[in-house]
Amino acid sequence: MVDISRGSALGTSGASELFQLLRDGAPRTRASLAASTGLARSTIAARVDELMGLGLVSPVADAASTGGRPPSQFALNPGARIVLAADLGASHATIAVTDLAGTVLAEHGEPIDIAQGPEAVLGWMVDAGLALIDGLGRDRHELAAIGVGVPGPVEHSTGRPVNPPIMPGWDRFDVPGWVQQHLEVPVLVDNDVNIMALGERALAWPQVEHLMFVKVATGIGSGIISGGLLQRGAQGIAGDIGHVRVARGSDVPCHCGNRGCLEALASGPAIARALREQGIEANSGNDVVELVKRGDIDAIQAVRQAGRDIGEVLTACVSLVNPSVVAIGGSMARAGEHLIAGVREVVYTRSMPLATEHLVIVASAAAENAAVLGASMLAIHHALSPEGIDALAAR
Ligand SMILES: [Zn+2]
Structure with missing residues (x-):
């Protein structure tokens, strides 16, 4: 049983704590909420009313009547607020407005140069985001949070990029602080591969607790979800x-x-x-993908060997993390099964049998949408946390 009779040690309210039971979207009755929390029916009723007043919870169609009047059911109302999700790449950016379930309501992408520096790029992001919100006819005050992915390491606690190799001018830049001068909502920043891992899990593997997302593009990186949580490490x-x-190189x-x-x-x-x-x-990874698609044998062999090289490193990762899913994404994943076949060839041969018995190695299902979806998840997770709900209630 979850103890939500009082707010948590962080000082959150009873209503925001109760909301944590409802945020999965499953409909519940006041009685079932009372049963699972041990709180008095009157307390539950008051807290549900508070959440309904915020619009975060709404009545849903009742289950089939068993004879008497069916109890009223409630669930998360995904449309209650919106979040902005931005995927800022090296040369292209995508921004989307989503609801609280991560459903994309509007999206816009265009070429940008991350090397223009934070003020230019974030200024574009704010303007493009506001234009999308206005275009939807939504109010800016409905915005609950912003999630931003950038192509470099980020100190997650402060949202500051740290020594990002391809982001001149961004080192230690206070991304949340700058954005909040224009939009007064929480701003969450993370590196692109971490948010892709979140997006991939949300779309294709919501029940999977241990997942690695591997991005193979101009660079190679991975995002690790272990025990259901994104693992950022000490420095992100x-x-x-x-x-x-x-060894080969x-x-x-x-x-x-x-x-x-x-x-x-x-x-x-x-x-x-x-x-x-x-x-x-x-001349580029895209050229390689095109050659593979045309059936060029040398390109296919080179991509397969790259898969084996990646598999060599992933074999160690599989031993360390013991994931049940490894999803391969990034622009080179468009080369199809050849890259993944190389990865599988090495990982399945070189890992301990128990580690690979149920291990699935597949192409990313979210593909090019993984990053925006993950940025949306980053924002939603924060907005719907007990502290996030309290902040929404206070605004
Ligand atoms: Zn190196």
Whole structure:
């Protein structure tokens, strides 16, 4: 039984604590809420009324009558508030408005250069977000939170990027502080791969507690969900597997200054470079994907080998984290099964049988929507937390 007779140690209210039982969206009666909390029916009724007053909970169609008058049921009202979800990439950004269930209500994407610096890019984000909200005919005061993904490491507690290699001008920039000068709502910031892991889980694996999302694109990284929680580590770089050494590439230099990094062998640009060394014209990861789609044998073999290299590093990850799902996304996942076949080949051969007995290694289901969906989840998780509900009630 959850003790929600009082607010938590953080000083949250009884209503926001009760809401935690309702936020899964399943309809419940006052009686069932009383039974599962041990609170008096009158207390439950008052707290449900408070949540209905905020619009966060609304009546739903009652279950079939068993003869007498059926009890009234209540559930989360996903349309009560909206959140903004932004995926800021190196050269492209997408922003969406979603409801509290993560359903996209409006979306806009356009090329941006992250190297323009935080004020230019975040200014674009605020303007584009407000335009979407206005276009939906929604009120700006309905906005509950903003989730932002950026292509670099982020100190999650402060929302400040930390030494991001491809984001000049962003180091230690107070992203939430700047955005809140324009929109006075909580702003949550995380790196792109972490939010992709959240998005992938929300869309395709909501019941899975242990999941790794691996992004293979210009760089290589992963987001780790363990015990149902995103694992960021002490500095926010947990899952940063791109610079783990792979035996095959011991002499290949990496932009980080080391040699033999996974990213220097198996990223899109690395595969393209390997093909050029064979005299094949390939200038980018996209070129490699196009060659694979046309059935070019050399490109297929190169992508499969990249999959094996990634599998070598993932074998260690599987031993450490013991995930039940490894989802492979990022632009190189568009090369289809060849990349994943290489990953499977090594992971299933080299891992302990118990670790792989039920391990699923698949292409990302959320694909290019993973990041925006995950940014929405980041915002929603915060907005619907006990502290988030109290803040909504106070506004
Ligand atoms: Zn490196």
